[in-house]
Amino acid sequence: MTKHYPTARATMQEVAAAAGVSTATVSRVLNSPTSVSPELVVRVETAMQTLGYRPSRSARTLRSGRSLQRVGFLVSNIQNSFFTDVLKGVEQQLVARQIAIVVGNSNNDIGYEAINIELMLEEQVSGIIAQFTSTQRKFYQALLHSQAPIVCFDHVPEGLSLDCVMTNNRAAMAQATRHLIELGHRSFGLVGGPLSYITARERQAGFLDALHAAGIGDDAIWIENGDWQIDGSYAAANRLLARTPQPLALLTINNEATIGTLKALQERKLRIPEEVALVAFDEMAWAGAYNPPLTVVNQHPSYQGNAAAELLLARMAEPGRPIQQVVLEAELIVRQSSGMLVQ
Amino acid sequence: MTKHYPTARATMQEVAAAAGVSTATVSRVLNSPTSVSPELVVRVETAMQTLGYRPSRSARTLRSGRSLQRVGFLVSNIQNSFFTDVLKGVEQQLVARQIAIVVGNSNNDIGYEAINIELMLEEQVSGIIAQFTSTQRKFYQALLHSQAPIVCFDHVPEGLSLDCVMTNNRAAMAQATRHLIELGHRSFGLVGGPLSYITARERQAGFLDALHAAGIGDDAIWIENGDWQIDGSYAAANRLLARTPQPLALLTINNEATIGTLKALQERKLRIPEEVALVAFDEMAWAGAYNPPLTVVNQHPSYQGNAAAELLLARMAEPGRPIQQVVLEAELIVRQSSGMLVQ
DNA sequence: AATTATCCAGAAAACGATTACAATTACATT
């Protein structure tokens, strides 16, 4: 008994003919089976089975207007594990609901981002989950006017009110810094990010909050900002290490900054945590396998993805609902790079 | 002079009316502008501009049958950087051509993979670039019968003939092993993968090729196979390290195996490369920032993505063309984890 | 028993594009 795989795609017409009903009935079986007599339901369903019927999304979307079935996922760098971790969370929520995900990767380029946005709108995505490349509102005018439901994560462009999910960045960074203080470190460096991003500003503020609260003087605080990416952070870390006394306790602003910093440390043959202690923002698959294992701030990215998907679904279902922000607390995972109280 | 953003989406009808032409002409301006008089082209184009017209992909796809505009990208684990690196390469090729990418992540689960495949087929993707979760043909019958153009990368399920792009795995692993031999190492371990995958078998074969060619006896060769993933590889590495004399030269079968192995090494406080030398399969963003920097085999994933996209485009354009395999040579990036000739 | 309400299924009109075909025009050829 071999299963039958039709060569060409069967249409609703053919299913209707095979079941001896009208296409309207087939459609009803698909969309609201309760409104069709049980007898016909089975007849139609077996017809669908044997013909290997698969409804055309294009036709559905075209006819019904709404396309509850396609969602865009836009990020600045698809190679960054934070974003793919979020994507996984989004996927979990959406695939179960038969919603396809269209990905767009701007690769940190506003131009590509614009192309991707256009593409998504043409695709008639019913919503977009985005980590925008820029903080400037002007780049998103067209998107905003398209009326598409949007959920941001990581950061929201200046002056826009949108649903979003974020980490409590200030508290997270403060906690990480406090951890370093409690370990007895006395001078502190931050490999930061571009201050045009609220995310970078908040994390920096958290860093300073903790330091000032502990009465650490400004002469023991160094900050160099990179560009969220490996190379820029590598340069920033090098600037920092060149003018900084050791021992030093270092924090990084995100996962790529961590890699750049590690590279700089590695090249300068500085020992972690003896000469330079480190707490990294963002958990990474290999953080526990690093030598030494890295103490990190975990933003729970896949959970953020879940939350973003839920927000989007809610917004799509009820466009008029109030704008909502979901703020998640991060978790400090203490490993060895931050140094130890007892050596 | 503010740009006009229409609230509701304009249709081709409206554009036609605004430009004082028929919808056929508007369509032609879109699809083969040369067949329309220049004068009308500009009239139509300005009408599209002012109305903010954006063609409906659903309608296009429905009417034209072909949907040259949507491609599926299916992987077993979207969190694995090798796959996202490939995705980036695919993206580069496709977005420029206005083709959207629908991602599917099976998360190493055949069931989820099947759901994703169904979803993609419903989406009427015009082709699929896939890194299949299983090697067993039976899981892909429905997909195959759908007639959708498919390009595999990483591996091809048993007994299927499909376009694909792969690394010359055997040669790559042999080269890596030879590197270790030349460095003077004398016993060798492999943290391998499931041998049901041709990819794992080939890499293992390359490992043995080089060893046998150098006259290394079987008593100096250890192999433990994991599951391509971190945890399984961690366990395999632990088995290996438990029954292996040091010094040892180790190879890993992929990036996740590397992380698992590193974790095991780290826990056992084994020094790299003094006690255990290491060559890792797959370049990773942080490989050069590890302590010590990791010698790796680089598969050029984003280039593989480019190639896969090109293959798919070619197949979509000409379904009858002969099946083609693209085999890429990998590159050994020598850093410090493999040990040094001169200490 | 007559009337009304309820339910179910079909007919047919959309949705927004593409495209075969027909019609018009302009131009070249004789």
Place this chain on the structure above:
DNA sequence: AATGTAATTGTAATCGTTTTCTGGATAATT
């Protein structure tokens, strides 16, 4: 001047669904 040809443009059918509207059958109410 008449005819043929090529280049443009328009008309209308069509893609595969959903959905409104309508009719007929059955059940419920009086």
